[in-house]
Amino acid sequence: MRAQFVLSEISVGLRRNLTMTFAVIVSVALSLALAGGSLLAREQVSTMKGYWYDKVQVSVYLCNENDADSDPNCAKGAVTGQQKEQIRTDLEKLRVVDKVYHESADEAYKHYKEQFKDSPLADSLTPDQMQESYRVKLDDPTKYRVLQTAFSGRPGVQEVQDQRNLLENLFNLLNGMNIAALFVMGLMLVVALLLIVNTVRVSAFSRRRETGIMRLVGASSFYIQMPFILEAAIAGLIGAGFACVLLLGGKFFLIDSWLAEKIALINFIGWDAVFKVLPLLIAVGVLMPAVAAFFTLRKYLKV
Amino acid sequence: MIRFDSVSKSYPKQNRPALHDVSLDIERGEFVFLVGSSGSGKSTFLRLILREERASNGQVHVLGKDLARLSNWKVPQMRRQLGTVFQDFRLLANKTVGENVAFALEVIGKSRVQIRKTVPEVLDLVGLGGKDDRMPGELSGGEQQRVAIARAFANRPMLLIADEPTGNLDPQTSVGIMKLLDRINRTGTTVVMATHDQQIVDQMRKRVVELERGRLVRDQTRGVYGYQH
Numbered sequence: 001m002r003a004q005f006v007l008s009e010i011s012v013g014l015r016r017n018l019t020m021t022f023a024v025i026v027s028v029a030l031s032l033a034l035a036g037g038s039l040l041a042r043e044q045v046s047t048m049k050g051y052w053y054d055k056v057q058v059s060v061y062l063c064n065e066n067d068a069d070s071d072p073n074c075a076k077g078a079v080t081g082q083q084k085e086q087i088r089t090d091l092e093k094l095r096v097v098d099k100v101y102h103e104s105a106d107e108a109y110k111h112y113k114e115q116f117k118d119s120p121l122a123d124s125l126t127p128d129q130m131q132e133s134y135r136v137k138l139d140d141p142t143k144y145r146v147l148q149t150a151f152s153g154r155p156g157v158q159e160v161q162d163q164r165n166l167l168e169n170l171f172n173l174l175n176g177m178n179i180a181a182l183f184v185m186g187l188m189l190v191v192a193l194l195l196i197v198n199t200v201r202v203s204a205f206s207r208r209r210e211t212g213i214m215r216l217v218g219a220s221s222f223y224i225q226m227p228f229i230l231e232a233a234i235a236g237l238i239g240a241g242f243a244c245v246l247l248l249g250g251k252f253f254l255i256d257s258w259l260a261e262k263i264a265l266i267n268f269i270g271w272d273a274v275f276k277v278l279p280l281l282i283a284v285g286v287l288m289p290a291v292a293a294f295f296t297l298r299k300y301l302k303v
Numbered sequence: 304m305i306r307f308d309s310v311s312k313s314y315p316k317q318n319r320p321a322l323h324d325v326s327l328d329i330e331r332g333e334f335v336f337l338v339g340s341s342g343s344g345k346s347t348f349l350r351l352i353l354r355e356e357r358a359s360n361g362q363v364h365v366l367g368k369d370l371a372r373l374s375n376w377k378v379p380q381m382r383r384q385l386g387t388v389f390q391d392f393r394l395l396a397n398k399t400v401g402e403n404v405a406f407a408l409e410v411i412g413k414s415r416v417q418i419r420k421t422v423p424e425v426l427d428l429v430g431l432g433g434k435d436d437r438m439p440g441e442l443s444g445g446e447q448q449r450v451a452i453a454r455a456f457a458n459r460p461m462l463l464i465a466d467e468p469t470g471n472l473d474p475q476t477s478v479g480i481m482k483l484l485d486r487i488n489r490t491g492t493t494v495v496m497a498t499h500d501q502q503i504v505d506q507m508r509k510r511v512v513e514l515e516r517g518r519l520v521r522d523q524t525r526g527v528y529g530y531q532h
Contacts, residue, residue: 005409213393216353217458218383219410221376 009227010234013203020199021235027195028239028289031188032281033246038181039280040247043273045174051267052167053141057101060087060134060151061158064105067131071158079132079156087134087156094150096143097136105130131158189288192239196232196289200296203228211301225297232293233286240285244278304462304493305329305352310361312347320359321347323517329495331461334488336504337497338528339514345497348514349466352495353385354378366461383411386455386463386492390470392447394439400426400450401435407454425453429483445476449483456487463487465496469503477503501528 014021062084063074091100103111108130136147144162152160204211214224251274260268307327313320322344329335337345350356351363354370363370366384373381394403401422408418426432429449439447448468455463465484469477481503488494498504504511504527511526512519 209393210395213395213407214410215379216382216387216393217407217411217454218379218381218385220379223410223412 006227006230010231013207013227013231014234016206017199017203020195020202021231024192024195024199024232024235024289025239025242027188027192028236028285029242029246031185031192032240032243032285034181034185034188035284036243036247036277036281037250038178038185039277040251040269040273041174041178041181043277044269045171045178047267047269047273049167049171053164057135057137057163058144058147059161059163060091060136060147061161062087062132062134063156063158064128064131066129067158073153073158074156076155083156084132087151087154090150091134091136091147094146096138096140096146098139099137101135101137103133103135105132108133193288193292196236196292197296199235200228200232200293201300203231204297204300221301225294225301228297228301229290229293232289236285236287236289237282240282243281243285247274247277247281304331304333304366305495306362306364307351308362308364310351310358310363312344312351312356312359320517322351322358322514324361325514325517325519326361327512327519327522329493331493332488332491334485334494334507334509335496336507336509336511336526336528337495337514338499338504338511342516343514344517345514346466347517349464349495349497352462352464353382353387379411383458384461386452386458386460388448388451388455388463388465388468390467392439392444392451392471394447394450394454396439398439399435400431400437400439400442403439403450404454404457408457411458421457425457426450428456429453430479443476444472445479448472448476448480452480452483452487456492460492462493462495465494467498467500468496469498469500474502481507504528 062079063071063077065078067074068077088100088102091097106127109125109127112125112130138144138147141164144164148160148162151157211224251269251271255268259266305328307325310322310325311320312322325344325348337348339345347356351358351370352365354363354365354373357371366381368381370381395406398406404422404425405418408421413421423432423435426435429452431446431449431453434442434446439450442450448471452468463484468484469480472480477500484494484496485507508525508527511521511523511528513521513523
């Protein structure tokens, strides 16, 4: 195979179909950027899960005197010292439990004051209104149900609350957005594929004289098809390049310079996660058009 | 060189087969005219030799190979041993004469050194020496056909297939082309030529094979275009 010949064929082909090539590049770039974005979003969710699940605990709130009137779970009045001890030993006996911390009403009050120090609400509460609680750290945060069935409704326990539930909503939202992104990506991918097929078809048609002669003089089908396949692959590669630039830009401008400044609480994905996705995008960006071109040619370029 | 064993070819959606039970032998070094009115099956006959089509029935052997059993990927290899010339020349208008010949060699993977040596040689042979840099559009029809013949012959094929090579040319130019084909034939290359040109066939006095409605109706050594009534 003469490289020079193939290269000149490719550049002629790409220039002849400039508008189609442009469409292919744009649609490949968009679909791959969406694909990369959704991969990164998934990565982000799992990073956040790891980060938060580490900190998140199950809280077993104990009844105080004030709850006796307002909450049927505490109808029998405040928790007794004996009940407290029993709950603690039972908690520690459970296999899923890693550690148990005790938070007294005073401590709860202090934390509350810290958290809402700028709010007028902070002054409206008194320490005796706060609840005592056990903060339980689990080996596996998903085993929360075990705790709930064992302790809710127990005398002295007001409520077993899994803080994970609050986060679940957020994660569900993120996952939903992720699925939507994947759906759009799928559509874009179909558009990109159709464009590639069409481009290759037009390209093969506009060069049917050349390919006809090539066939007659006995050029192998590999030789005849290679310029078309490389053409598609190069357009795909350029598209994938743009997709990579979009992702890197997104990471730099959207996450690092904007979101990370606004939301200090969340641990965002790092550059390593981005760099892991890029080779995948490039591989898909090159292979998908090449394979699509190959199968198109089998139909439109008979040997 | 070429052997047809009761070959039939029918195309889908056509009642009458394009070729019907044709048996024929063409030996090495022969010059054969293929005559018959339009639709008699000449083109199908040539397409079967080039394996652009496969026979529906019977066997086609070309250069000692049974084409029915030749797998697709080996077809290009076989075509390299054939040269083809057409009525419409089939030159690339955006390439020079030399590049047109070189193109045929490039796409079968010949080295640049080989191509640089072969192109002037074959152009000389067809009488276009020194016209390497001309564009096909600047040449007369006869000259363009010579370029096409140079391209077909560049690879020194054993067999040259010509489908009405003089169909677009005036009688005088046609004679020149026929002389060239005759010369190529004398180097040992088998030539099969489909034609409507009565004058040429009558002049050359070569073997004539006539097809009519898909059947072989005449096979005559040193024949003429049609029966003299």
